[in-house]
Amino acid sequence: MKKNRLLFLLPYLLWIGLFVIAPLVLILGYSLTDAHSHLTLQNFAAFFSGGTFLRMMANSFWYALLITFFCLLVSYPAALALTRLKNQQFWLMLIILPTWINLLLKAYAFIGIFSRSGMVNQFLGLFGIGPVGIMFTDFAFIFVATYIEIPFMVMPIYNSLKEIDPALLSASSDLGASFWQTFRYVIWPLSWPGVESGIQAIFIPSLSLFMLTRLIGGNRVITLGTAVEEYFLTTMNWNMGATIGVILIALMLIVMLLTSRKQHKKEIEL
Amino acid sequence: MEIIKLDHITKQYDDGFVALKDINLELESGKFYSLLGPSGSGKTTILRIIAGFTEASAGKVYFDGQDITNLDASKRHINTVFQNYALFPHLNVYENVAFALKLRRRPESEIREKVKDALHTVRLDGYANREISELSGGQQQRVAIARAIINEPKVLLLDECLSALDKRLRKEMQFELRAIQKKLGITFIFVTHDQEEALAMSDEIFVLNDGEIQQSGSPVDIYDEPVNDFVARFIGDSNILSGRMIRDFAVEFAGKDFECADAGITPGEKVEVVLRPEDLDITAPAAGKLMVTVQSQLFMGDHFKIKAIGQDGFEWLIHSTNGVQIGQEVGIFFDPEDIHVMRLGETEEEFDARLETYEGED
Amino acid sequence: MKKTIWGRVYFGLVLLILYLPIFYLIYFSFSSGSSMDHFRHFTWEHYQTLFADKRLLAILLETIMLALLSSLAATVLGTFGAIAIQRSKEAYRKILLSFNNILIVSPDVIIGASFLILFTALGFSLGFASVLLSHIAFSVPIVVLMVLPKLKEMDNSLIDAAQDLGANNYQVFSQVLLPALTPGILSGFFMALTYSLDDFAVTFFVTGNGFTTLSVEIYSRARQGIDLEVNALSTIIFFFVLLLVGVYYFLTKRQGKKANKLGGLLR
Known part of the structure; x- marks a missing residue:
């Protein structure tokens, strides 16, 4: 089977070279050159001198953080509730099903809502609250983004909750823990891997939801993703676009390092 | 002093399965009890009801004279060592053992002192900073015990907790569990399907089957005088023959009459007779009470297990310190006290009552 | 007990929010007029427009074609990749795997932008071919990740046994390896299909003027405002997905497959 290894390896290496390494090198190259292909750090x-870019970066980070946070806030209890239902497979499928509807169709629905x-305004009207401009606000963008990402947070959390041995919950209760203590000291830490992969699955895409910022956020919400799209496809300044991309x-690497950091335990002398 | 009492406990699950039928038992403090039975016999359900993980359908649970039937598991002074230990994988040994004390926000110095003592009790000094995943099965077992005794419970429940260990370690832990129980002086309730384990460690054994207590008593009582053929078969190896009572102290089986030590049974009544394989001695054909032909034998290290066919076709199991020739005709010999007669369908109470009537005469 | 009831109520609420926008779309697809404010009166008009819209139907067909072609190619490439990774030495395996995962964790805009640069640098013209290549490229690592666990759990002595019984390399591959990997390969294929159907950002970057996928088309229509033909399209897509997932659910349920199988449906 030895010579066959090359047969399997070659096409795959070709793919890595062409679609992983080459694009990365190219985007880095563009970020380090100007329009005339001269090497520059300009x-x-x-990016780092103009307030606009830094503000944009902070904004993106902040939006992504909010989206991830609200997602977690909604999804964790839902995942926990799901572990206590009968026919969990069925309910889980209902959670997953909306992800099969094209993201843009869901965003489009919110243009109407x-x-x-x-x-929403018809509902508010019942209480005499006059029509409110919801479209093209930060709220609308964050709400829709959260809505779209919820299933991707419920899934990993549910999976990690399911992996917890029920005997551990009995053991915790046996040792005198109340429901909240069991949650805090046993369930939450043990489900952390799921939370972690949920955060990774949501935070990073949230940085690049340019279609949502365009459709729902109007041009008021500008994230790094929007900027990349704008520089590449509208103003055609690929060098700046590539810089923002880099x-x-x-940022993405930092997030991954932060979430997968191992905790150090202090040693105890007895 | 009575510490745990189960009063007419029944348990029926939602799907209609009856796990326990009218269980009554009283346990004294400071003793080692075993609940022994095959899987599905209800032994673990009893344990879970005492611990508070499962609610009984009917009946009451008393702890130290107080009704705790509706008390939450977290509020009972009873702790559990779980089947697969249920150690918290995200905590190390120290944190696992300290868990209950941390919940109660005890001062750090007290926690350290107690964890140290508990780890010493289970002979794990110096293991405090180990991760659970680094421990062997036997060590995990000890951590689970240390974690359960840190709260100084009056009753410790142990759920099949030796079953995951290999045979050698299991034997070692049997001695150790018994030693820990003696040292702490608290009540142990040990659930197991392994009769050897129960016989080796317990002060008293409850044999369960189909959600009912079949027999309770000291290991010796249960082994020597099983109340029915379930208990006889479940505990130890046995030869069970059908027979007929002739009169008091005389029984007929295998086509012959024998002197025995049982009485109080109507003459002519059909009975079952139990003979333990280690009570049977192999003799020359003429010297035996019965004649058998050796079919096969297994060497077990300290004895031989011999299978032999009697003249009536019954297959005998005999334990012997000396080997025999396959196909050889031998005699088997036993004393009247080795014969144990069981009445069909006799309950434990009836058995005890009958025993009263003639044992006094000796 | 109380906690379970509140849990159920909460879970129901989350489901309601998840489905509300979808049902909102479906509801107004039957409304005459051209807005999603007030239901006027019932009509099939938007469905008639949809089925008369040759352009949109062609785009739908092309999107499905693209998804099938790209997932098929990615499945072959990814399966080969997984086998290659599994057979590599430990150190190389880690390197290969990290390269594999780069595209999975990268934001879509980065993938799109860098592929755009790549195609331009290679002098490749943008259109169906560039979109197809991009879809294949970002689907490969997913297939690898779906097949790899199956390779790991496969008993290596199976291959030894096959060779012992006289199978040649090709026979080992087709008679032993492939059948053992089939569940992983299938879920890899379906994942690739979903990725392709769902993708907007990457396609948006590398599609030229000549070629459009459904996502890109919906985006450009949505930017122009509300068009109830899109609602009609959503309704059809929703019921199609419902049918697919329903069939899948009952098939797996009947086979009594394990829980995490369903994870294959996710993105």
Whole structure:
């Protein structure tokens, strides 16, 4: 089977070279050159000196953080509730099913729901609250993004909750823990791997939801993802676009390092 | 002094399965009890009801004279060593053992002192900073015990907790569990399907089957005088023959009449006779009470297990310190006290009552 | 007991929120007029427009074609990759795996932008081919990740046994390896299919003027405002997905497959 290894390896290596390494090298190359292909750090200088870019970066980070946080807030209890239901497979499927509807269709639905005479404003109208402009606000963007990402947070948390041996919960209760103590000291730490992969699955895509910022956030919400799209497809300044892209990659690496950091335990002398 | 009392406990699950039928038992403090039975016999259900993980369908649970039937598991002064130990994988040995004390926000110095003592009791000094995943099965077992005794419970429940260990370690832990129980002086309730384990460690054994207590008593009582053929078969190896009572102290089986030590049974009544394989001695054909032909034998290290066919076709199991020739005709010999006669369908109470009537005469 | 009831109520609420926008779309697909504010009166008009819209139907067909082609290619490439990774030495395996995972964790815009640069650098013209290549490229690592666990849990003595019984390399591959990997390969294929059907950002970057997928088309229509033909399309897609997932659910339920199988449905 030895010579066959090359047969399997070659096409795969070709793929890695062409679609993983080459694009990375190219985007890095573009970020380090100007429009005339001269080597320069000017793009990065522009990014870190201008307030606009830094504010944009902070904004993206903040939005992604909020989206991830609200997702976790909604999804964790839902996943926990799911572990106590009968027919869990069925209910889980109902949670997953909306992910099969194209993201843009769901975003499009909110254009109707959030419009000045849409469902939400009709509902508010019942209480005499006049039409509120919800579209093209931070709220609308964060709400829709959270809505879209919820299933991707419920899934990993549910899976990690299911892996907890029920005997551990009995053991905790046996040792005198109340429901909340069991949650805090046993369930939460043991489900952390699921929370972690949920955060990774949501935080990073949230940085690049440019279609949502365009459709729901109007041009008021500008994230790094929106900027990349704008520089590449509208203003055609690929060098600046690539620079923002490289910074996005760096942010992503930081998030991954932060969430997968191992905790150090202090030693106890007896 | 009575510490645990189960009063007419029944348990029926939602799907209609009856796990326990009218269980009554009283346990004294400071003793080692075993609940022994095959899987599905209800022994673990009893344990879970005492611990508070499962609610009984009817009946009451008393602890130290107080009704705790509706008390939450977290509020009972009873702790459990779980079947697969249920150690918290995200905590190390120290944190696992200290768990109950941390919940009660005891001062750090007290926690350290107690954890140290508990680890010493289970002979795990110096293991405090180990991760659970680094421990062997036997060590995990000890951590589970240390964690359960840290709260100084009056009753410790042990759920099949030796079954995951290999045979050698299991034997070792049997001695150790018994030693820990003696040292702490608290009540142990040990659930097991392994009769050897129960016989080796317990002060008293409850044999369960189909959600009912079949027999309770000291290991010796249960082994020597099983109340029915379930208990006889479940505990130890046995030869069970059908027979007929001739009169008091005389029984007929295998086509012959024998002197025995049982009485109080109507003459002519059909009975079952139990003979333990180690009570049977192999003799020359003429010297034996019965004649058998050796079919096969297994060497077990300290004895031989011999299978032999009697003249009536019954297959005998005999334990012997000396080997025999396959196909050889031998005699088997036993004393009247080795014969144990069981009445069909006799309950434990009836058995005890009958024993009263003639044992006084000796 | 109380906690369970509140849990159920909460879970129901979450489901309600998840489905509300979808049902909102479906509801208004039957409304005459051209807004999603007030239901006017019932009509099939938008469905008639949809089925007369040759352009949109062509895009739908092309999107499905693209998804099938790209997942098929990615499945072959990914399965080969997984086998290659499994047979590599420990150190190489880790390197290969980290390269494999780069595309999975990368934000879509980065993938799109860097592929755009790549195609331009290679002088490749943008269109169906560039989109197809991109979809294959971002689906490969998913297939690898789905097949790899099956390779790991496969008993290596199976291959030894096959060789011992006289199978040649090709026979070992087709008679032993492939059948053992089939569940992983299938779920890899379906994942690749979902990724392809669901993708917007990458396609948006590498599609030229000549070629459009459904996502890109919906995006450009949605930017122009509300168009109830899109609602009609959503309804059809929703019921199609419902049918697919329903069939899948009952098939797996009948076979009594394990819980995490369903995870294959996710993205």
